[in-house]
Amino acid sequence: MMMQTAIVRPVRNENSSAPPHSSGPEGFGYTLWRFDGSEWQIKKNCAVDGATVGPTPSVAGEFVGQLRATTCVAAAE
DSSP states (O other), X not given: OOOOOOOOOOOOOTTOOSOTTOOTTTTOEEEEEEEXXXXXXXXXXXXXXXXXXXXXXXXXOOXXXXXXXXXXXXXXX
16 A cells, blocks of 8 residues: 655644634644544643643544544633
8 A cells, every 4th residue: 555645834824813832713722632542542731821621532533543633621710
């Protein structure tokens, strides 16, 4: 089987007021999840101050090592 490689360049919206580490319209940050073969595990938490990790990915993992990012949510007061 031949593997294909794609070169992906980040798209930067110069009109955006959100910092580069933010995600979603609220700018709460993001969480990177890794599938371990049975469930999603947090690999990296990039929540900003006042935010917390949101729910795990809503899709089932397909293979060990699969990565997904989700938007963080406002922390409960």
